[in-house]
Amino acid sequence: MFEQGEYGGVRAAAGRSVRTRLWDRVAASDPGLLRLVAGLRTVGAIALALAVLALLGSDVTHLVAGAMAAMVATFAIREKLRGPQAVTLALGLPVALASVSLAALLASRVLLGDVFFVVLIFCAVYGRRFGDRGTALGLIGFQLYFVSLFVGASVSDLPELYRAVAVAFGCSALVRFAIVPATPTGILQRLRQAFRARMAQLLSSQSELLATDPDGLGKVLEDMREGTARLHETALMIQSRLDEGSFDAATTRSVQRRVAEAEIAVERLGLLLLTARSARRADTLTLHLPGAPTPSLGGLPGTDEAVELLRRDLSALRELVLRPPAEARGTALSHLRNRLLGYRDEENLPPASAAVQDVFRSVGETARAVMGLRIALDGPQDETDDSPATARSREELDTEDAAIEAGEEAEPEAEPSGLRRPTTRAAVQVAIGSSLAIVGGELLSAQRWYWAVLTCWIVFLNTASTGEILVKGYRRLLGTVFGVVAGIGLAGLVGQHTWTAFGLVLLLIFAMFYTAPLSYTLMSFFVTAMLGLLYTLLHTYSMSVLLLRVEETALGAACGVVAAALVLPVHTDRRTNELLDTVLERLLDVTEGAVDQLSGGHAVDLLDRARDLDQAVGDLRSATQPLTHPITPLRTRRDTARYVVALLETCAYHARSLAATAELLPAHPSIAADPRLRGAVRRTVRNIEALAARVADRHAGAEVETGPSIASLLEYDAHGAPRYGRVTDRVLRHLERLDEAVAGLARPLGVPVAAPKR
Structure with missing residues (x-):
């Protein structure tokens, strides 16, 4: 009865069509279908331009010129809204015609043509300082000059060349706005599907951890690392495009919060699963550092019934993630959702060890995050079959959403001027x-x-x-x-x-x-x-x-x-140091702001700060590619760069978790401010400041402090009762891991470690 009632829904769900499963794979591999749209648009514009020019009787030379012009007119446009795209495309046509004209006129004047080409290149690169439109127009100007040189255009060819370029731009516009349209709302919809598919893939990798043997652990951990990184990438893509949709400010912040919560919940579930199978608490760094030492595995503690139930619950959670709202209605899936959400209540946990019960609680928290994400993205859901636990979760989500206010506008950062400006320097170079x-x-x-x-x-x-x-x-x-x-x-x-x-x-x-x-x-x-x-x-x-x-x-x-x-020159060391300083500065902002709010301080815009931190870590990861490239002969330096980036990703995860918890404080009935948290974070804040000072000045006398673990604050009192509630316990766990990761940065960054103070 149990199999056919609640878990029969999972078996029925397993019969999802091949087409749906294939589409989920495509959505996960190409979030938002951005690469597919770019390829189809470009190929469509070229094919249409070739067809029109062939009907007009153009020769092969001008067919090639039209094809290349159509390609440039399509990929050069970078704005995300249709209106600005149309304006840039319209401005690009006269720029393109002027560029091919000058290339043809100067073809016979070698020296003058070379000088003009260099000036054009300078202007095209300098135009990046004016944003996406300046970048696009500069790119069109340079590439069409190149097209004219490629086909060997002369002054007598200009009428035919004008026609080919005009047809190319017209076909590019037709394909962009009519044949292969991509609106911000549609892209966001597809990114949401990609997030759901990638979350399901990560859950599949985590469920493999239940039964894997020590020999297969390395492969499972690698899949989990890749899945975690891919999910985080999609979360950032969603958050970067929220301002371009049709959402109001409150809805935008609600979606931003729910995406962050879902990402944090599923990553924490993986850590708890790894901890439950390990001899000791799993290190967060394991999920961020390729090649990290694998923990020693034992059997999952608990009864066979509890382990089997956990396996089926992970499968059910994955199905809830994958099911779109239109297919998620039905008694069987509602019962699954109710059961998973029930794990948030202590009395609904199955008999098992403390570590396994933590995994079940995390399954419940992840189910709540999935429900919150559905409500934020798809609107109100069917409440007919809600259990008391589900109704309570809905009330919490509604209260949190009601408390959301639009964040303050961030002040633009001051840009360097003159040759220190990146666009000017790049243009000269x-x-x-x-x-x-x-x-x-x-x-x-x-x-x-x-x-x-x-x-x-x-x-x-x-x-x-x-x-x-x-x-x-x-x-x-x-x-x-x-x-x-x-x-x-x-x-x-x-x-x-x-x-x-x-x-x-x-x-x-x-x-x-x-x-x-x-x-x-x-x-x-x-x-x-x-x-x-x-x-x-x-x-x-x-x-x-x-x-x-x-x-x-x-x-x-x-x-x-x-x-x-x-x-x-901007040497790699200088570039990475600048970005590392930015990461540490933003890590400090998120950590101090989150802990201050959790301690009873005033509310600040923590999720935007966390997103800025994630972006800074991503920029640093890209900048270290020359150091981490497989062919680099500096193996020790490569390993150090990877280790530092992995530690910073670990810090960002815990800071993001603190920010997400702090954001719940104003509306969540079970979370209360605890002033004692300020004391727990003081050493971590001082250590981040010491690292930043050392990065900015190698001769600075800053030192990293060590001392008693923050875990010591989690000990039980003389009567066996925990000194803090479960939420504060979780906050302190994140602070402990953040403190350890920050202290771990001292060695690779060459910062001295002070002796523990008595």
């Missing part, structure tokens, strides 16, 4: 690097020198230090070498079949845009293979041309690295 690339490129080839300039330009995009430029140049060169081999094979395959070649070009362009956020090397591979086909279409293909492409790419990358290293 890329202009000088491009000048070197032009000189060297023309020595290699008087006709195709612009490949070196293009590579020099590209390695500066989205990079901020010499190390990042070096790694990007290496990846581009590697992708180009393999792309040349593929281009040779494809060119021989298609021969003179024009439309077959165009069809393969479209496939390669889609692959280029779909893989761009995942692997720069793969993207470069598809670009180079595509160019081999374009040269075939223009009847300029030869082995020497593709080999020249490799030489020009290597030269352009080298010129970019030289310019970055010698002209207003």
